[in-house]
Amino acid sequence: MGRTEALLGRAVAANTRRMAARASDVDAPNPRPIDDVPWAAALASRHSTVRGEWDRFVADGGRLPRIGDLIAEDQGEEGSWRAGLLVSRGRPVPPLATVFPRTTAALGDVPGLWSALWSVLGPGTVLPAHRGPNGGVLRYHLGVACGDDAALRVGERTVAYRDGTGILFDDTAEHEAWNRGDADRVTLFLEVLRPAPLRIRATNRLVQEVLALDPRYRRAPQRAEEWHRALQPAGAS
Structure with a gap:
């Protein structure tokens, strides 16, 4: 690990400890209940729109790269994990x-x-x-096309993936996911800044901006464009 990576790692670790002690949701269960999270309900309500765009992409021969190729780092998956970047640092x-x-x-x-x-x-x-490693964000998975027998375990809780249903969780807890079905499990995978008091929120955002300078993440949009050109069928957008 180089000096820059080590400094980034220490900054993220310190921020994670701070968020674990002072974030607004410190006492919340994991995964989080989402009945009172308006944006989660709003996004889930648009499942049919999201699914329609995904189905058209697949029908047109669209393909996505391995996630390890997208961020230039092996993710340790056993099998096939593909990903397509839609938003980075809050921007499309x-x-x-x-x-x-x-x-x-x-x-x-x-x-x-x-x-x-x-x-x-x-x-x-x-x-x-x-x-x-990053306690400054929460992760949200919206089931888009989940098939059967796909699930996420967070701590001692296991939640099945379902079309149109979301899971919000703190991924600094031990977790694992699997797809034991015979079709792809497709989700929208979001990172959302963790709720916190104003001063902590500002510090957390600064740490996320600094973390985005890591070459794995900074160059991801460029890699996403290169892989899109390489994988799409001739004549596709």
């Missing part, structure tokens, strides 16, 4: 933001949205148990 990322305009518009209504991508687990794929 071409070309997929243009390919999926209505989905991107729906994402624009999510307060505190930091990043968003398509996440596709192929049949038989397992993401082994792990902990995320």
Whole structure:
């Protein structure tokens, strides 16, 4: 690990400790209840629109790269995990933001949205148990086309993926995901800035901006465009 990566790691770790102690949702269960999260309900209500754009992309021969190719780092998956970047640092990322305009518009209504991508687990794929390092964001998975027997475990709770249903969780807890079905499990994968008092919120956002300078993330939009050109059928947008 280089000096820059080590400094980033220390900054993220310190911020994660601070958020664990002082965020507004410190005592919330994990996964989070979402009945009183307006943006989650609003996004889930647009499932049919999101699903329609996804189905058209697939019908037109659209393909997504491996997530490890998108961020230039192996993610340890056992099987096939593909991803397509839609939003980075709160801003739409071409070309997929243009390919999926209505989905991107729906994402624009999510307060505190930091990043968003398509996440596709192929049949038989397992993401082994792990902990995320960044406690400054919460993750939200909206089931788009989930098939059967796909689920997420967070701590001691296991939640099945369902079309049109979201899961909001703190990924610094141990978690794993799997798709034991015979079809792809497709979700929208969001990172949302974690709720916190004003001063902590400002510090957290600064840390997220600094973390975005990590080459893995800073160059992801460029890689996304390059992989889109390489993978799409001739004549496709």
